[in-house]
Amino acid sequence: MKQTHISLFTISIFFLxxxxxxxxxxxxxxxxxxxxxxLRIGFDLSKPLKTLLEDDYRGLEIIGDYRVYKNYYLAAEIxxxxxxxxxxxxxxxxxxxxxxxxxxxNAYENWxxxxxxxxxxxxxxxxxxxxxxxxYTISRGSQYFPPNIIAGPFETKGLTxxxxxxxxxxxxxxxxxxxxxxxxxxxxxxxxxxxSNFDNLAIPGFNRTYDESLFxxxxxxxxxxxxxxxxxxxx
Amino acid sequence: MLRKKIxxxxxIILRLGLxxxxxxxxxxxxxxxxxxxxxxxxxxxxxxxxxxxxxxxKPPTNxxxxxxxxxxxxxxxxxxxxxxIPLKTDVDFTEYEFILNAPAATDTVSISNTDIILFxxxxxxxxxxxxxxxxxxxxNLKATPQTIAEDSVRWIKNIIVEEENIENETxxxxxxxx
Numbered sequence: 001m002k003q004t005h006i007s008l009f010t011i012s013i014f015f016l017x018x019x020x021x022x023x024x025x026x027x028x029x030x031x032x033x034x035x036x037x038x039l040r041i042g043f044d045l046s047k048p049l050k051t052l053l054e055d056d057y058r059g060l061e062i063i064g065d066y067r068v069y070k071n072y073y074l075a076a077e078i079x080x081x082x083x084x085x086x087x088x089x090x091x092x093x094x095x096x097x098x099x100x101x102x103x104x105x106n107a108y109e110n111w112x113x114x115x116x117x118x119x120x121x122x123x124x125x126x127x128x129x130x131x132x133x134x135x136y137t138i139s140r141g142s143q144y145f146p147p148n149i150i151a152g153p154f155e156t157k158g159l160t161x162x163x164x165x166x167x168x169x170x171x172x173x174x175x176x177x178x179x180x181x182x183x184x185x186x187x188x189x190x191x192x193x194x195x196s197n198f199d200n201l202a203i204p205g206f207n208r209t210y211d212e213s214l215f216x217x218x219x220x221x222x223x224x225x226x227x228x229x230x231x232x233x234x235x
Numbered sequence: 236m237l238r239k240k241i242x243x244x245x246x247i248i249l250r251l252g253l254x255x256x257x258x259x260x261x262x263x264x265x266x267x268x269x270x271x272x273x274x275x276x277x278x279x280x281x282x283x284x285x286x287x288x289x290x291x292x293k294p295p296t297n298x299x300x301x302x303x304x305x306x307x308x309x310x311x312x313x314x315x316x317x318x319x320i321p322l323k324t325d326v327d328f329t330e331y332e333f334i335l336n337a338p339a340a341t342d343t344v345s346i347s348n349t350d351i352i353l354f355x356x357x358x359x360x361x362x363x364x365x366x367x368x369x370x371x372x373x374x375n376l377k378a379t380p381q382t383i384a385e386d387s388v389r390w391i392k393n394i395i396v397e398e399e400n401i402e403n404e405t406x407x408x409x410x411x412x413x
Contacts, residue, residue, distance in 0.1 A: 145305070
């Protein structure tokens with residue numbers, strides 16, 4: 001009984017692969033498909049959505065990439081964000097703009113006629129922002145006296161930070177030239193200036209920071225449109 | 236052909252996922268809880284010594300400690316030679332009553348002796364981290380006995396400020412002789 005099942009499974013797999021390979025071979029042999037090269041621009045969907053849903057968030061990001069050569073793309077994001085951090089004893093906001101520049105590599109071998117993207121990429125990112133300490137409570141070893149809460153706002157302007165990002169994601173062509181994308185980002189801070197006697201609890205473009213760690217994470221969903229500039233045969 | 240491609244693609248995605256998982260796990264230490272080992276606003280450590288025998292610790296009998304402007308009692312009827320008390324972090328002074336022979340709730344016979352000490356200082360705020368927020372260190376601490384009209388006999392004979400900058404709780408900051 002068990003053996004019949006196994007052999008049935010093996011046979012069906014065998015047929016499936018046979019069918020697939022036969023299919024791809026005919027495609028490759030007969031027609032030469034041309035692929036589109038151009039500028040793809042769009043915006044981050046998650047940031048306007050978060051702006052609507054969360055009281056203390058505001059953000060917008062414009063994204064773009066340009067296909068330079070085969071599977072290589074120049075890529076950039078530019079954005080503006082206001083991020084609020086609320087911890088038990090401290091609350092703050094970070095407000096500012098950022099730019100990310102880098103490249104993507106499309107690791108996906110498309111079927112003929114399709115132009116989807118599964119990519120990995122690197123970015124160098126730079127942010128200028130202000131950090132506002134809104135309220136904090138002094139940490140004390142005894143609760144005998146009532147809590148000592150100090151209310152701001154205390155704003156520090158002209159702060160900067162830079163970091164590198166590892167990006168991985170997908171872009172799927174929904175309609176002709178219209179793409180829906182999603183990606184995850186891993187960030188590692190290179191430099192930052194902090195307010196005196198305080199820290200950057202969040203950085204626009206970087207998201208929240210972690211004490212004792214230079215790393216950060218992020219995600220985004222995007223909608224973008226490819227402006228085709230020329231076509232080139234796939235080799 | 237396609238099988239090879241699928242395999243290759245799977246390998247790439249798998250590798251990517253692994254790298255991300257490993258790197259993200261570095262970020263997963265909890266940093267929203269202030270660890271007890273962190274140096275936060277220090278308490279004022281006071282040691283009591285015998286006035287006749289200045290090297291010998293001497294616990295005051297049934298000591299009650301209470302801030303002058305607070306209704307609640309900080310320490311009640313303790314018999315120890317060392318206590319730790321908080322200083323106010325919102326003003327530059329804290330006034331404490333040190334009550335010797337504090338009576339129990341039912342006791343109406345014992346006679347207690349209240350001495351008041353005014354602690355004055357300057358405050359420095361330091362940022363610790365996102366979980367512990369800020370701490371206050373006290374500098375230029377001074378301890379001044381206050382006069383009380385009703386009892387002229389002070390049980391505290393001498394006060395010595397051992398450390399006038401209070402940044403930790405490693406050593407006693409104040410010696411009281413009685």
